[in-house]
Amino acid sequence: QPVPRPARLGLCAACHGATGEATMPGAPNLAGQRLDYLRDALAQYRDGRRDVPVMRTAIGAISAADLDALARWYSAQPAAEQAQP
Amino acid sequence: QPVPRPARLGLCAACHGATGEATMPGAPNLAGQRLDYLRDALAQYRDGRRDVPVMRTAIGAISAADLDALARWYSAQPAAEQAQP
Known part of the structure; x- marks a missing residue:
């Protein structure tokens, strides 16, 4: 079944x-x-093992369940064939 | 032009x-x-800011020029449409 669009996708x-x-x-x-x-x-x-402040801040604002929904959403998206330069 | 297959791709x-x-x-x-x-x-x-021993070891074994060739290679590959589960 299709993965629902996460409520917190905007961030x-x-x-x-x-x-x-x-x-x-x-x-x-x-x-x-x-x-x-x-x-x-x-x-x-989240743990700081990757120390990227903007990511830590963004993750702290989203519940664990919402984070999981976001991971499932992005994994399910079809990739573009070619990278942008 | 196509990106040449890197000599050190195997690792x-x-x-x-x-x-x-x-x-x-x-x-x-x-x-x-x-x-x-x-x-x-x-x-x-390479710097340890991402502390993943297998990656640090792999990177240490490859010259900077070869690393750049590898980054260009992977970026140029067409992505699969869908992630494997």
């Missing part, structure tokens, strides 16, 4: 795009990324 | 696949990822 979409195509330098594409990797990365940002 | 391909589709849990897909993000991530693994 992530500002940099990663609503469908996981990054909108700014330094932000990765997330579309089609492996779900296990997205969950691990979010946990690392 | 990365063991986990990330030759075309950037990850072959094991915990490893991200790299196909079509933004080049700036791949370069930043490699620098962070």
